[in-house]
Amino acid sequence: MRRKSTLASLVVAVVFSLSLTACKDTKTVQENVQLKAQVADLQKQVGELGNNLETVTAARDSLVKENESLKAQIKATKSKKKTKKKPAGKKRQRS
DSSP states (O other), rough: OHHHEEEEHHHHHHHHHHHHHHHHHHHHHHHHHHHHHHHHHHHHHHHHHHHHHHHHHHHHHHHHHHHHHHHHHHHHHHHEEEEEEOOOOOOOOOO
């Protein structure tokens, strides 16, 4: 009788451990699926950020060129003002 109960408890223990292992495997599979979905989403975001970076870089380059052009215009305007002679004004007499 003792052998039967020992054998029965051994069988129950094996069945229980197999069910836990199966449960862990199921959880692991679910976690893997979730992680794969998150990785795919992150890869998509990285691609979008790369495109945004290219757009912003192109806009920055355009603004740098425009800024240089405006600076050149300002220098040209200043040099023209310096070359013009001011007309001699009347001196004010003190009384």
